Structures are given as structure tokens and as C-alpha cells.
Amino acid sequence: MAIYTRTGDKGKTSLFSGIRVSKADLRVETYGTVDELNSVIGLILSLGKKYLNLNRELIKIQRDLLDIGSALANPKSKPLNYLEKRVKEFENLIDEMTKSLPPLKNFILPGGGKTGAMLNLARTVCRRAERRIVALNGQEKIDNNIIVYFNRLSDLLFIMARFLNFKEKKKEAVWKKNV
Numbered sequence: 001m002a003i004y005t006r007t008g009d010k011g012k013t014s015l016f017s018g019i020r021v022s023k024a025d026l027r028v029e030t031y032g033t034v035d036e037l038n039s040v041i042g043l044i045l046s047l048g049k050k051y052l053n054l055n056r057e058l059i060k061i062q063r064d065l066l067d068i069g070s071a072l073a074n075p076k077s078k079p080l081n082y083l084e085k086r087v088k089e090f091e092n093l094i095d096e097m098t099k100s101l102p103p104l105k106n107f108i109l110p111g112g113g114k115t116g117a118m119l120n121l122a123r124t125v126c127r128r129a130e131r132r133i134v135a136l137n138g139q140e141k142i143d144n145n146i147i148v149y150f151n152r153l154s155d156l157l158f159i160m161a162r163f164l165n166f167k168e169k170k171k172e173a174v175w176k177k178n179v
Helices: 026-046 054-072 082-099 114-139 144-167
Strands: 012-014 020-022
Touching: 026 054, 026 114, 054 082, 054 144, 082 144, 114 144
Parallel strands: none
Antiparallel strands: 012 020
16 A cells, blocks of 8 residues: 555645645644654654653653544544543652752753753653644634643653753753843
């Protein structure tokens, strides 16, 4: 079976329901950004760092993102109630990693080691996906579990970046205002 269908050659795509919409439609942009985040996480996993089973968690997040993307592609999807449990798991992991980190007293610049920098990139893509989800929610009701999930996921990605930089002894650069 060929991967190409030629059905999108005129700038239209099909939603899960079969409805054809512009590829610039906010819904398509939203689940496309979720897919982009999933790809960035795949890149992070390819770097091969393993601390506190973070790789296992990142793979679980990738699976969540596919569920969420599918739900966003279907205007009549059912709520993803399991995301409430995932948010609690994120909070527990954030709390666990934070215990071992020096207190955050200033804004820090994204960077550090390669994996930490990639996790910060994932965090920014996550925030963009969250903004798209909130914008879509302004047009039509989106499962609130998805909005909460992305808000907490960006926090988790930030702490993962700090945690890996700390474990790898990569110094965090403190932001200093240009004067």
C-alpha cells in the first residue's frame, strides 16, 4: 500500500469523522503541534540518557500524545479521563526530581547538556501545543483533561531538563537582564 494518497494535494485533509478541512484549520494545526512534540520527545529518547526511568516515562508520554492527537482529530471524541491519573503521576515525578535539585532562585536560560537543551525545546513545543489547544477550546469545547495535561507536562519537561543537567553536572546559566 502506498503511503501517498494525493487527497491532500489541494491543501485539504480529512478529520477522523471524514470531514474535509483546510490543512491550515486550527484543529489540524493543534494536533500537528502535538505530533511535533511527540517527534521532539522521540529525538530526546534517541540520545539514550537514562535517569529515574525517565525514558520509560517519555515513552508513556508519547503514547498519551498519540491518544490526544487522535482525540483532537475527532470533534466527537470521548473525554480522556485517564489523563487525570497521568497528571498526578507527573506531579509526583516533578516532586521527586525537585527534591534533589538546588532551589530555583532566578530564571535560567534553556541549555546545559544536549538532553537538557532538547527537553527545554520539548517544553516550548508543549507550551505552543497548549496555546493551540486553548485557542481551539475557544471555538469548540475540548476535553479539559487535555488542557490540564499539557500545562503539567510542560512543567515536567522543565524539571526533567533541570534534573538531567544536574545529574550530568551541566551548569544552569542564570538569566541576567541586559542593561
